[in-house]
Amino acid sequence: MASAASSKPSALRPECSTVQVEFGGQKVDIPKGGYYDRYRMNPNLDEVARDPAVGPDIDFFRQTPKKLVDSRVGQVYAPNFYYRTKSVQLLYLAPLDSLKSKLPAPLEPVTALPGYGLVALTFYSYLVCDNDPYNEVSIAVIVRQPGKESYSTTQLLSSLWNRTFYGYVLALPVNTEIARVRGVYGYQLPKWLANINLEMDEYNIKAEVAATDGKLDLTLDVPLPAMKTIPSQSRIVNNNAINKIDEKWYQVTVQTNPLLGAQRLFPRNVKVSRGKGPLSELLNELGASTVLRMDVLKDAQMILNMPTPLKAFDNVKL
Numbered sequence: 001m002a003s004a005a006s007s008k009p010s011a012l013r014p015e016c017s018t019v020q021v022e023f024g025g026q027k028v029d030i031p032k033g034g035y036y037d038r039y040r041m042n043p044n045l046d047e048v049a050r051d052p053a054v055g056p057d058i059d060f061f062r063q064t065p066k067k068l069v070d071s072r073v074g075q076v077y078a079p080n081f082y083y084r085t086k087s088v089q090l091l092y093l094a095p096l097d098s099l100k101s102k103l104p105a106p107l108e109p110v111t112a113l114p115g116y117g118l119v120a121l122t123f124y125s126y127l128v129c130d131n132d133p134y135n136e137v138s139i140a141v142i143v144r145q146p147g148k149e150s151y152s153t154t155q156l157l158s159s160l161w162n163r164t165f166y167g168y169v170l171a172l173p174v175n176t177e178i179a180r181v182r183g184v185y186g187y188q189l190p191k192w193l194a195n196i197n198l199e200m201d202e203y204n205i206k207a208e209v210a211a212t213d214g215k216l217d218l219t220l221d222v223p224l225p226a227m228k229t230i231p232s233q234s235r236i237v238n239n240n241a242i243n244k245i246d247e248k249w250y251q252v253t254v255q256t257n258p259l260l261g262a263q264r265l266f267p268r269n270v271k272v273s274r275g276k277g278p279l280s281e282l283l284n285e286l287g288a289s290t291v292l293r294m295d296v297l298k299d300a301q302m303i304l305n306m307p308t309p310l311k312a313f314d315n316v317k318l
Contacts, residue, residue: 021178024073024185028178034132036178041077041130042066053128054083060233060257060301069306072246073185082129082302086198088205088220089122089295090270091142092288099141099286106313107168107242108144110156112292118142119288120167121272121279123207123220125198126302134176135196137209137218139282140167143242146251147312164238171282173209187252187307188245200224200298209279217277222270225262227298233257242310250307260299267294 018029019037030036035043049056066077099109099117109117124136142156143166173194174180183191194217195210207220237256242249270291274280 023178023181026181026185028181030178031132035129036131039130041080042068043081043130048083051083051128057232058083058301061303064303071186071306072188076186076306078306080130080304082126082304084126084128085297085300085302086125086127086200087122087295087297087300088198088200088207088222089120090220090272090291091293091295092119092121092283092286093117093290093292094119095287102170102286103141103143103168104244107146110142110144112142112156118292119283119286121218121283121288123196123198123209131178131182132176134174134179135198136172136174136179137194137196137279138169139171139279139286140169140241141286142166143168146242146249146310163235164240166240166242169241169243171279173279187243189241189243200296205296209277211275211277215277216273216275217279218275218283219273220271221273222267222294224298225264225267225294225296227260227262227296229260230258232259232301245307249310249313251310252307253305255303255305256297257301258297258299259301261295261297263296264294265292267291270294 017032019032020027020029021036045058045062048054049058061081064079066079068075069078093112093116096109096111096115096117099119103109112118120138120140120142122138127133145166169189172183172189172191173196174183174191175194175196177193180191180193183189192212194212198207203224205220205222205224209217211217235258237258239254239256241252243252244250274283
């Protein structure tokens with residue numbers, strides 16, 4: 001299965017050879033002449049707009065100027081821009097007791113139905129971005145907003161209305177070393193290298209991820225729903241990942257600007273095959289069963305912000 005990230009090469013991203021760079025004390029090979037090699041996370045947006053793999057409409061990024069900021073791996077330009085992405089997310093119902101066993105205090109899962117919370121399994125393909133193309137898979141528990149005391153159901157309805165969600169990421173494999181190094185050393189996220197593919201054609205979505213021993217971990221096969229064009233910046237979604245960095249609580253916000261997508265409640269013909277790899281084992285441990293909702297983005301833009309301290313937990317005694 002060919003990677004979707006390689007199906008449409010960028011004019012500014014020749015991939016015939018690599019160069020070595022250092023990040024967070026680690027030496028990493030990256031595509032020579034690619035975005036990271038050329039811009040080191042501080043791109044010329046006028047040049048980016050001329051890349052046929054991106055397109056001219058990049059106002060979403062122009063409204064968020066990059067800054068040189070301090071991080072746990074030194075000074076970096078932030079936020080991180082993802083100019084062309086695809087994704088498919090399956091939102092599972094899972095027993096609250098299973099979810100609570102995977103969450104560190106004081107995080108609490110959101111209640112979707114009596115006795116059940118939510119687990120999000122998401123396949124991503126970042127076709128053009130500041131640190132070059134890569135694919136990623138995420139398993140996250142949807143949690144209550146830190147510092148909010150309202151009823152869990154009220155919080156869930158508010159999240160849906162405001163398109164603002166909070167989650168605790170349990171697994172986040174990627175398929176390039178620069179993505180792994182940045183995630184582990186910059187954000188302390190649970191990233192590891194895996195073979196990951198995501199394809200979307202006119203009729204179907206197919207995805208797969210292999211375990212570290214090369215055996216299939218997860219596969220996804222589902223018909224592509226009818227896509228709807230979404231006006232740029234009309235439905236921004238804010239996903240907030242809550243995690244500890246150097247033993248202190250932080251929040252990492254990802255802003256998504258959907259351009260072409262679809263959503264289905266209780267989707268039909270979703271075929272997810274689980275193997276014996278870490279992602280399949282995790283879904284089994286969480287008791288993830290019924291798919292409540294499927295969100296497909298065939299075209300979207302994203303901004304990954306730097307971690308910010310989570311003040312809501314400052315006075316919580318563990």
